[in-house]
Structure formats: C-alpha cells, structure tokens
Amino acid sequence: MINLSINTGSNTPIYKQITDQVRLAVASGKLAVDDPLPSIRALAERLVINPNTVARAYADLAREGLIESRSGRGVFVTRKRKMFTREEGWRRLEPLMDALIGEAMVLDFTPQELREAFEKKFGQWKSGKGGT
C-alpha cells in the first residue's frame, strides 16, 4: 500500500499534503487503477492526525474522480475521469506558468536554461522519479 507521510509546520495544509501525494502517485504510476488506499481511520491513526483531515483529503480526491469508496471494501484508485475541458485546463495552467517564468527571470535564468530544465524534468517524470 502507498506510503503517505505528512509534515507539520509546512506551508501546505495537511489535507493538501495528502491529496498532492496521492495525485502524484497516480500520475507517476506508483498507484494503479484498483489499488487500495488505507481507510480514513487507519491513515489518521498512522499519521497521527484528525480523521476529519483525512476525510477532507479523500473527499477532494473523490470529487476529482481519482479515488472512490466501494461499500464494505474500502477506498480504491479509480479510472481517472477527464475533469476539465482543454480550455479550462489551460486556464488553470497559465497562472502557474506565469509564476514560474516570473521567478526564473528574477533569478536571471535564460529561456534556454528553462527549456533544458523542463526537458530534464519531463524525463524524470517518465521514468517514475518525478516530483521528489
């Protein structure tokens, strides 16, 4: 089963740390369709956090269509449904790209350096080592 972990004192709230890790695991193939996730209670006790926090994270993931609760059997990774239109996807990506490019320019990186870094990152994601 997936090994989730959390940090207190982070800029990211705990529920979001959980959703980010599950999303990443699904995107990189560490979690496949029909793989089980720990129950809310079990994960809360293992991470020593309020079960409501886990429930909140799972609710977000379920809303995105990434996981589902199957009655009496637990929580499972489900087929990823397409949530957004292409336009909506771009609308969500734009501000992130602006922030990245803005930061890179302030730090004196050239567009060429950025492109190379991007290619390298894509390579890491394809080989399943992304996001670490």
Next chain:
Amino acid sequence: MNEQAVIRTRGLTRYFGAKPAVYDLNLEMPRGCVFAFLGRNGSGKTTTIRMLLGLLEPTRGEGTILGHDIRSLPPEIRARIGYLTEEHQLYGWMNVKECGEFQSQFYPRWNEKIFRGVIGHFGLKPAARVKDLSRGERAGLCLGLTLAPEPELLVLDDPAMGLDPVAHRSLIESMIYLTRRSDRTIFFSSHQLADVERVADYIAILDRSVLRVCCSLEMFRNSVQQVRLRFPGAPPPVPKIPGLLQAFRAEGELRLTCVQFGGATEQALRALAPTQMEMVPISLEDAFISYLGERGEKSFILSETEAQP
C-alpha cells in the same frame, strides 16, 4: 447557532481588580469537534476554562456547558465533563492501580478498560508509586483517570506542557483515539501549533483577554494569506490597506500578511503598480504569529458566525 453547541458564552467577562482577565467572550463550540484554545501566556485561557467549568464566578456575562448554566452546574453535569488541569494533583503514596480504584468510586460510568489502555499506552506499571513517576508518566496517569469515566466533553488545560516527545506523542494518539466516538468533544489549550495542526477542527485565539479568532482551522488558514509584490527598484512605503497584519520590506520586494484578502485590498495593492503580485502560502505558525504580532491592532476579528452574511 444551535442546541448542538457544547459550550456557549455571551459577553463572558472576568476582572481581577481593575484588570480584565477575560473580556466580552462570545464562544460557540459544536458537539463532536476537537477545539483548540490558543493565545500567549496570560491571555486569559485558564481563567476562561475555570469559568466554563463553574470554578470561577464571571464578573458579568453568561455561559452554558452541555446546555447548563455555568453558574449552577449540578454534579451529574460535572460528571459528564473530564477536566485535566495544568497541575496534576495526585496522592504520592498511592500506586497507579490504587489511583484508578480511588477515582472510580466517584464515577458510575467508570470504564476500567480505558484506564488500563491509557496507562498501558504510556508504559505505566500498575504497582508503580505515584511519587516515583516521571512527569510524562504522571501526565499519562492523569489522562487515564480523566478518560476512564468516558466524559462527553474533555477539557485539557495545556496537556502537552513539559512532556517528553514520547509521552507527547502518546497524548496526541490518545486524543485521536477519542475521536472514534463522534459525539465526544475535546477542548484543549496549547502552545503547540504542530498539535493544533494534527488534531484541531476549530481554533479560538485569545489575545490580551479578547477573543480574536473563533472559526475552523481551515477557515483560519484560508483567511490569513501572504501576498508578495515585486518592484523594479525600492518598494514603495507600506500602504494602508484593510486587514494588514504584518509587512516586510526587502530589496525590490514587499511581503504583506493580510487577513481576509478581498477586492478592496487587491485594488489598493494594484494601485502600487508592482511588476508582479502573487499569493504565497504560509505555515500555521507564521499565520498565528502574524496575527498576534506586536502591532497593537485589535480590529481584525475572524469568526465563522460573523463572516457569514
């Protein structure tokens, strides 16, 4: 709010001489939640708790706990409340098992399984003398004595104080274990923001006798935000904007921590003509500190009830 409120106060105030220890407190705590009570030393947390439990007479204002007036709590209501004080009071000559037997006499609903579970979780031996226990072990024993009567409402006054990391973790695990019963409410005061982040659903922050925050932890984190503005040269002076808690000026950059960042704030900031403006997430600790930082401002009160139109 509703009858589901486990604790509810209206204008609760207590003076010591001419000095208010708690001023005009309006608190509402839903049943079944974990509620963290925060504030600096001397902000009035313990005074509030003592008034809520009927141990200290309010100067004015009113309050109910489990639906009963805090000025006249009958014993059967008190028996439904578990209270762990800052100073653990125990008889040194008793052993751990005897403490349990002694305490159980006062409670018809005593659950011996819970008592043994908690003291076992803290690694306590039933035959150990109270006077020989470490601070963490005493805390474990007191927690066991408080939890065994299965209180509907658990009030913990700074339970983490002075605990080593292992005893501390056992305390937090015990609190999480308690949430198994969805009708149990936990009210705890603390300085440990990591604990708050782990277990709290709601938080209240007292600042120099005045309640400044009373809302869900999520709402607090969403409401206190930092915005980073970039400028080509030296940043302009810090503007007067609504909800400003803290400001940092650095080379080509202005970082402002605001509460309830809204349209008016955004307009005021855009008027400064920054080359870039972005929201930066901040930690719970930073949010807390910016809220209680030395600005002498008391105007930004965050409350779930007031925020709803």
